[in-house]
Amino acid sequence: MKIEIADKGARPIPTLASIAERVGVSVNTVSRALRAPNTVRIELRHQINAAMEELNYVPNRLAGGLSGARSDIVGVVVTSLYYSEFASIVDTLQSALLEHDLQVMLANTRYNETQELRFVRSILSWRPAAVAIIGVDHPPKVVELLRASGAPVIEMWDIGGEVIDTAVGFDHTRVGAAQAEHLIAQGYRHLAFVGSVRDNDKRAQKRLRGLETAAAAAGLPPVIRHTIAEGGSPELGERLAIELLQQHSGIDAIACNSDAVAFGVLRALRNRGRRVPEDIGVIGFGDSEAASCVTPSLTTIRPDRERIGRLTADAIIARINGAKPRTTVVDWKLVMRKSTRRQP
Structure with missing residues (x-):
């Protein structure tokens, strides 16, 4: 499914001359402030830095003769490489871009907004042919920089929000609702x-909202949240599940924000004699390779990562060649396995 959205148009890219005009100094003075800041008095450097921030100026790392050109680099910004959540997207994307002689420059923000801004600035300084970035929720300054860069911007993995330019992904709120609907259909x-x-993990927050909304619509009690703002892992899942059962012994189904967390939840339930799926159902997100191998096998959501990678590459090439921005919705699948399949 493809939905065309209006082309927001390219904004003028700020230059050394526009910075110099804003501050009221020569272009050479601005250039010296960048190349040899110790040769410019500190008060003037502050004025120049403030002007660069206001105008979203990004230094150009390309050689002088190429200052008006684009490089063969595609900046790819992901929020995590933990448990290879986005590895197959990047792998597929890189392979497809190599066919067009484009190189990937990868950055991992670790869900840190300060790091995201820093990496985006650095990537844009290389005048990339395009930027592919996870999600549609970014710090305002990151959005300003990307819109002002003049480069095609493809947001991956999520389409549930305002898009900068082009997006390839799926609705995470709907995924959360599907998790709830499946559990309810199984009698939980x-x-x-x-x-x-x-x-900064807006996708997990959207899935949680979808789960809560669907449960409320079905007349169920409020969903019990037990989350923490640290990297997901089986160890974290086990710890949170133990704490959850101590505080809410009547829980009969657990939705997890990732398969890695779900593996730990299954271990905690097994060690405490809670039968899955008879006593408690467990559903994950991601469909990692181990999801079908654990006991019981894990019901989960399978995003089509490889397709997202291929379509992102297609979108990059299309935008470079002048195609209009658009949003492409990629299908996902709920894979039912033993962790929620109650016997009739």
């Missing part, structure tokens, strides 16, 4: 959400 009534939910 007291739902909990467990896992790693950091302030």
Whole structure:
């Protein structure tokens, strides 16, 4: 499914001359402030830095003769490489871009907004042919820089929000609702959400909202949240599940923000004699390779990572060649396994 959105148009890219005009100094003075800051008095450097910030100026790392050109680099910004959540997207994207002689420059923000801004600035200084970035929720300054860069921007993995330019992904709120609907259909009534939910992990927050909304619409009690703002892992899942059961013994279903967390939840339930799926159902997100191998096998959501990678590459090439921005919705699948399949 493809939905065309209006082309926001390219904004004028700020230059040394526009910085110099804003501050009221020569271009050479601005250039010296960048190349040899100790040769410019500190008060004037502050004025120049403030002007660069206001105008979203990014230094150009390309050689002087190429100052008006684009490089063959595509900046790819992900929020995590932990448990290879986005590895197959990047791998597929890189392979497809190499066919067009484009190189990937990868940055991992670790869900840190300060790091995201820093990496985006650094990537843009290389005048990339395009930028591919995870999610549609970014710090305002990152959005300003990307819009002002003049480079095609493809947001991956999520489409649930305002898009800068082009997006390839799926609706995470709908995924959360599907998790709830599946658990309800299997006869579970007291739902909990467990896992790693950091302030900058907007996708996990959307899935949680979808789960809660669907449970409320079905007349169920409020979903019990038990989350923490740290990296997800089986160890974290086990710890959170133990704490959850101590505080809410009546829970009969647990939705996890990732498969890695779900593996730990399954271990905690097994060690405490809670039968899965008879006593408690467990559903994950991601469909990692181990999801079908654990006991019981894990019901989970399978995003089509490889397709997102291929379509992102297609979108990059299309935008470079002048195509209009658009949003492409990629299908996902709920894979039912033993962790929620109650016997009739």
